[in-house]
Amino acid sequence: MKNMSDSSRIKVIPLGGLEQIGMNMTAFEYNDGIIVVDCGLSFPDDEMLGIDCVIPDITFLLENKDKVKGFVITHGHEDHIGALPYVLKEINVPIYATKLTMGIIEGKLSEHDLLSVVKRKVVKFGQSIHLGDFRIEFIRTNHSIADAAALAIHTPVGVIVHTGDFKVDYTPVFGDAINLCRFSELGKKGVLALMCDSTNVLRPGFTPSERKVGKTFDHIFSENTKSRIIIATFASNVDRVQQIINTACKYNRKVIVEGRSMVNIISVAREMDYLKIPDNTLISIEEMKNYTDDQLVLITTGSQGESMAALSRMAASIHRKVQIKPGDTIVFSSTPIPGNEKAVSKVINELYMKGANVIFNETHVSGHACQEEIKLMYSLIKPKYSIPVHGEYRHLMEHGKLAQSMGIPKKNVFLMESGDVLSIGKEDAKVVGKVPAGSVLVDGLGVGDVGNIVLRDRQNLAENGIIIVVLTLEKYTNQILAGPDIVTRGFVYVRESENLIENAKVVVTEALEECLSRRNADWGKIKMVVKDSLGEYIWKTMKRNPMILPIIMEVE
């Protein structure tokens, strides 16, 4: 067998983020050291009924627990940090991140009672950390959250640049523009591989600067001087919040912050000086009544139509402290994430019905690089190998084509799946194997205890409901002592379908009697007879396929 720790090669092992947008996590292995970049969650698909969130399968890390040196985090979004509390319970190694990112992580850890047990180190841009044979350098980028970093991972084999999520913003609201100069220096010295964000690779051109949104806010405030203004946006977009606050100050309005995640992030960002709020600007929701509409701005969660978020509750008239009224101006400073379009539409309709003026699709720019920005990265970094990351297959595929258009030979572009092990040497790179990878479902406190069988049952229950048939048999004689009783849930409204249930009982009883009269009727057979006879009857009369669950009790 080949030597597993060949010191002339480095292994790149994505554990998530390649089949979808979300759940980003990549392991890098060299000799006896492993570092992990990002540790994100993803939100459940429609068919993952009842699931709260989804985290990557970390079997590979658990099997190599002693090698893992730490988690290096690019920025503070859920799809890059959300799995940390779950994963750290199994592998407690230090976390490295920039200041705001760490502030947000600390909030999460403290919710999970992990703050005191996990080691953390805040890293500055330009600074490097040493983990085993790795040196990891944090490089400033721009994104829809401040303090986003790209990583230059220096190894004895060469440098791998991981962009994290990024865009190029020459005029960011907070901090400096992306450090293109450093990427250029690295490119000049030679970069082995580039792992670059693919989220917006289907879009031509450049993503506009975040500042553009500020101008639109100014316009909206100047056009709606009489009305209360309510703005929904992503809690984590601190720069967006800063621009709303700037505009509010300019127009002499007080600011109310509503929605739990919004309140949390704003307080972290303000404490750390990422958000500058003049004194006497913020007021509490209780103080709102002391001001007239033209003196108020609400910043709220709910820009994705999430049913429990503050704006959705206001729209549905179930928010305890804010009532939408005619004349309110409501701004969605966001674009619906694919899958949320209908939920957002529903909230907009409800707001319209209350007489509000809704402004949609005008005050948002993306946080991800479009085609020309991605090309810029390739032209500066000039990598030998291209490994597109952060995207569905079609994004990775188009990214691959773009990389080729930038001069990377097709054989040097790697469209990987989660779990693929890419071994990179100075002379060549190839996928050499596969480690376990996939999705672990989180439902309440249960991590991984809901699998395919449970989901299939939930799907079946959701679409067809359940019919339960209970009967009590006498032991040895198999005589029916009680039942069959029929109970249904999610099937038909029983009061209107008494006949159906009565007839069903007759059908089952007849089938049972026939079956029990035979000598060799075991429980398996009896249950089968109940399922078959009732299933056939229901299909014939209603063309439906409910789950049928026979339960037999035995009395001596």
Next chain:
Amino acid sequence: MKNMSDSSRIKVIPLGGLEQIGMNMTAFEYNDGIIVVDCGLSFPDDEMLGIDCVIPDITFLLENKDKVKGFVITHGHEDHIGALPYVLKEINVPIYATKLTMGIIEGKLSEHDLLSVVKRKVVKFGQSIHLGDFRIEFIRTNHSIADAAALAIHTPVGVIVHTGDFKVDYTPVFGDAINLCRFSELGKKGVLALMCDSTNVLRPGFTPSERKVGKTFDHIFSENTKSRIIIATFASNVDRVQQIINTACKYNRKVIVEGRSMVNIISVAREMDYLKIPDNTLISIEEMKNYTDDQLVLITTGSQGESMAALSRMAASIHRKVQIKPGDTIVFSSTPIPGNEKAVSKVINELYMKGANVIFNETHVSGHACQEEIKLMYSLIKPKYSIPVHGEYRHLMEHGKLAQSMGIPKKNVFLMESGDVLSIGKEDAKVVGKVPAGSVLVDGLGVGDVGNIVLRDRQNLAENGIIIVVLTLEKYTNQILAGPDIVTRGFVYVRESENLIENAKVVVTEALEECLSRRNADWGKIKMVVKDSLGEYIWKTMKRNPMILPIIMEVE
């Protein structure tokens, strides 16, 4: 009480199509006559678990059965004809429609064994039908299906124009352009009210001609001369199919039609001469093997990512006759309907993974009028009253603003809800009451037997699963003879959670024994104790809320 049949007034009663896009149906009542325009279905929302389709509540029509003179249908789309088979079973009155529309309706009726019992009359453009005091004139429009009509409803009170779904296409693929001249004549004579399509009212400008898509097909065929071409589109878009066939002929390719609804509509349209297919152009799917890739075009269903449609099955490798292979060119000639974005993405990713070249978002134009076309209608028809139809509330609202910008006074614009009764006289119009209206859910053969309680149960089952607790008690003594047994579905995978179930049994047993030892333990109390004790235990240990269903059996 006021005379209910005031012969100086007409009542307009929308029974659907005003809270959503879909389920279009409007009743017009004058003296003792009612006519109904359209009879559509809508597709279930995400929360309508297991529902096949949704039809309007027709209580109002049933209560006035003797007055109903007939259904007048504007065009052959599901949201305008889909509820006919269900409604005609309750109110059998004649149907009036243009030729292709009637052809599609007849297909539906024959599936429901109604063809021989329902009277039908095909109406030509320019022709009128007389129903009671109504004279209904069919006027040619353009839409994404041929033979779409607007209706001029002539009544003793005045003329009401209903546009149906429409766009303005000066160069349609089949038949003539919209009869703007006739709308102008009507406008000159005076129109009482305009009920106009709101679907695209949020979009500025004009919708391009269907012919534009033909040019793009030409370009795609000329660029992909070597590969097999597969095009997914809406089955009912006969003009689109015609353009694909024209392009196929130009490039000497044979055409295969795949997907049940596609095959059905193409055969109806061809029989009626709405579709011209040269001899030897169509081949069967079995003959495909006799041709090389560059000689073939497949036209298929599945442009919305519907899981059982032909293209989705090809993408998932479960189509029995077509395998996608590297080099295939696959064209989505459609835009995802809101809510279908993720399903479409999934299919595109699967196709990419098979090495296909996917062309998306290039070959579609809408069938609905944008803002400038809607303004054109107002400028020609010059109605006294505006009643925006076909849209969610935000569409109706914006349509109302547009109407005002065209000179309709605000008090003459009626933003109605389904069930509202608008009474229009020569001098004034006002909403005078409300009739029952809403959604009736169809699940299998059941129409209306799934209501809110059943849906709530399905939702709960879907998200949390069910725990069933069964026990057999001795009559009179209330002694436990068997159980409590615990069975779960959609909750946890039992083999991995045996401990949990065992512990739950202990918890329930203890609570039961305590309860049964008391003298006044009736079944209600026993069930409550099971629910409470188990519910608390599960929440405490797992933070989950499954449905808990106690079932008690009794043996003498």
